[in-house]
Amino acid sequence: MLDESALPMPMPKLAPTLRSVFLCLTALAAVLGAAQAEDTTTASADLVARGRSLATAADCAACHTAPHGGMPFAGGYAIDTPLGQIFSTNITPSKTGGIGDYSEEEFAHAVRDGVAKDGSHLYPAMPYTAYAKITDADMKALYAYFMNEVKPNDHKPQQTELPFPFSVRASMAAWNLLFLDKTRFQPNPAKPAEWNRGAYLAEALTHCATCHTPRNGLMAEDGSQPLAGGAVGPWFAPNITSDKIAGIGGWSDDELTQYLKTGNVAGKAQAAGPMAEAIEQSLQHLPDDDIKAIVRYLRDVPPIASAGKQARDTFGEPSTEIEVALRGLPTHAPNENGFHVFSGSCASCHQPEGQGNQHYPSLFNNTATGGDRPDNLIATILYGLHRNVGENVAFMPAFGPDASYTDRLSDKDIADVSNYVLANYGNPVIKVSATDVAVIREGGEKPLIVRLAPLAAPAATAGAVVVVALIAWLLLRRRRPHPARA
Ligand code: HEC
Ligand code: HEC
Ligand code: HEC
Structure with a gap:
């Protein structure tokens, strides 16, 4: 019902039909006006x-x-x-x-x-x-x-x-x-609404693939391997396809939800680097239904396997009492320096047997030490970790260029302590050299296009020389009398 008192002008005296026409027109004008204002x-x-x-x-x-x-x-x-x-x-x-x-x-x-x-x-x-x-x-x-x-x-x-x-x-x-x-984005009519919401969030807005999909030599996402793991500068965004070993197929819904909302799942994974930023600035603020939708979508991402035979969060789990007893005597004999760096720089928080406590994560059952790449282990040591979620602050100091002079570790120290951690708590097949650390320190492996870049200037110059030579040759040919016409 139209409330006459709300109309913008006093009602003139009109015949009933004319009056209703007038009312309709005024209402229409008001609606149009409002729409235009918006x-x-x-x-x-x-x-x-x-x-x-x-x-x-x-x-x-x-x-x-x-x-x-x-x-x-x-x-x-x-x-x-x-x-x-x-x-x-x-x-x-x-x-x-x-x-x-x-x-x-x-x-x-x-x-x-x-x-x-x-x-x-x-x-x-x-x-x-x-x-x-x-x-x-x-x-x-x-x-x-x-x-x-x-x-x-x-x-x-x-x-x-x-x-x-x-x-x-x-x-x-x-x-x-x-x-x-x-x-x-086109919703897939064969899938439920929650899946489609998750797909839209993951693919368009939260852009998981920007980091988690590998890139080709020209730095474009490799569409044939969605979410199979990609380098993000010095960090590595792991495979998050539904593969049970290479991906997150073995994680429960609760674990994935907790990771996306807080960045920490005890006995599994902590978020550092760009993932910490994504959680801090974006994911922790999403409504629960949206996180649920993303998890639902992730479950369905086609599995992509890798060469590894063991899920990255399952390394170093002390399964027997003998093994637990052995962990008390880590095998540091071949890597004295790694043991010393660990004792001096890591053990105060992660504990002498790497088992962590209620404040600090264990270094076994940790995706950063059990993966088939050491990037995130090295990058965490170099750059530390900082993540604000709600009232909680997760903080690990950096031992790289930003560290105070006394805390700074050399490439060799970082390689040694990484090898110590990998051998005792993580994937023992992975070995780290001082050169590997230097590459991560410089921002990670350079894609093909960047490695070729130094050639671009000479190539362009060479190209220009060829073009100039070609033009000169054509001009000379023109000037020369044509044999047929001569
Ligand atoms: C991962 C980093 C990143 C995110 C996330 C990002 N941007 Fe950007 N954006 C950039 C960078 C870097 C540039 C400048 C690129 C360049 O100079 O070529 C840019 C440029 C732009 C420009 C062009 C501005 C101009 O000066 O002409 C707009 C508009 C813009 N962004 C909007 C957005 C909006 C809206 C969002 C969120 C929906 C967003 N960006 C998210 C990195 C980002
Ligand atoms: C800006 C880059 C970036 C974006 C965007 C991003 N991630 Fe990540 N993600 C990473 C990196 C790097 C890691 C490794 C972090 C670490 O171990 O410290 C990671 C780790 C993870 C892990 C834990 C994997 C493991 O084995 O520890 C999950 C799960 C994950 N991301 C899911 C997602 C989802 C889902 C999205 C989109 C909603 C997303 N990520 C968006 C960079 C990113
Ligand atoms: C002052 C305490 C402290 C020290 C010292 C410390 N860490 Fe940490 N570390 C942390 C905290 C806190 C986290 C993250 C916990 C979280 O995310 O909730 C962490 C996380 C990690 C992770 C997981 C990172 C990821 O990306 O998943 C690794 C690996 C790690 N630390 C290794 C080390 C090593 C190796 C050293 C010694 C060179 C070391 N830490 C020294 C506190 C410390």
Whole structure:
């Protein structure tokens, strides 16, 4: 029912039919007016709230807010990539520093296609290949959130300057042609709603594949091995397919849920590095139903096996009393230095037999020591671990470049202590050399495209010389009298 007193103008005296027509028209005008107001001026509170939760799930803040008290979304976070440092931009609605003059369409073009308002191509350090799956309705909500709730900030973050040939942003157009799939997320009608919610969250928003899917030599995700494990700089995002040995097929639903919400499952795994960031900034804030949906989806990811024969969380489990007794006498004889570094730098927290206590995790039954790669063990020693979840802070000091001078360990010390931990508590087949540690210290193994980069400048120069020679030769040929015409 229409309440006449709520109408914007006094009711003129009219015949009953005319009056109802007038009422209808006024109501229509009010509705249209409201709809227009939502489009142009302020978006509805619901839309903005939805945009806020989408931005949390998509973890926009992880990269667009600089660490240690950076202004929200004002950019400047340096992302270490194998190509060099890439700085995130200011995505607050400031017209001078940020994206204040982006239209909704331009915003969507940047987030899903990787092309900024000025037409320049973004580097895929901005995970647009995953965001390409975000639906139009959700892009609308994200835009409404950034334009209406995020505080404008005029900060101008440092510009990205990659070395040649990566400085040529236009080359990303060719990369996109090869590797950017612009298909929006399509629900699978054969699957239940919860699975589809999980698939959308995992594939589009929380972008698990950005880290957990291996990349090819051109740094694009290898679509034939979804979630089979990939390097993230010095860290390694393990296989999280449903394979019982190589993946997380052997984890219970509760364990997966606890890991995604807190980053710690005693006797199994702790989240460090980029996974700690994803949990701290995004996953811990997701509603329980969303985590449940992601777990449901993970259960269904086709298993991809590896050469390993034993699940990475099952190493070192003392199964018999004799074994427990033996653990009291770790085999340090061939690795004296490893034993000394362990006793001096690790045992105070992880305990002399590596068994941990209620505050510190055990080093056996630990995915960082039982995997078929030592990356996360080495990276944790080098960079430490820091993860805020709710009121809890998980903290392990760094022993690499950021450590105080007295705590700093050399590549050889880190290799020795890693070998000590692996031999006694983890996967004893894995051996670490000082060179392996140096590679992780330098940010991890470089992909093919980066290893070839030093050749790019000479190749381009050589190419230019060939082209100049070719043109000169053609010109000379023209000038010379043609034999047939002579
Ligand atoms: C993993 C890091 C990362 C995440 C997560 C991320 N971004 Fe970005 N984003 C970047 C980087 C880095 C750039 C700049 C890339 C470049 O310079 O080529 C960028 C650029 C942009 C741009 C272009 C801005 C301009 O100045 O023209 C927009 C818009 C943007 N991001 C929005 C978002 C939104 C919205 C989200 C969340 C849905 C998001 N980003 C999540 C790293 C990230
Ligand atoms: C920014 C990169 C990144 C993103 C995004 C990411 N992960 Fe991870 N993930 C990692 C890394 C690195 C590790 C290893 C952490 C460690 O052991 O300290 C990891 C570890 C894990 C583990 C534990 C595996 C083990 O054996 O210890 C699970 C489970 C997991 N991630 C699930 C997910 C899911 C599900 C998503 C998406 C919702 C996701 N991750 C998104 C980088 C990432
Ligand atoms: C001051 C206490 C402390 C010291 C010293 C310490 N750690 Fe830790 N370590 C921790 C804490 C805390 C965690 C993470 C617990 C959590 O995530 O809840 C951790 C986690 C780990 C992990 C799991 C990382 C992952 O990515 O899954 C490994 C492996 C590890 N530590 C090895 C070592 C080694 C080797 C040393 C000695 C070089 C060492 N730690 C020294 C406190 C310590």
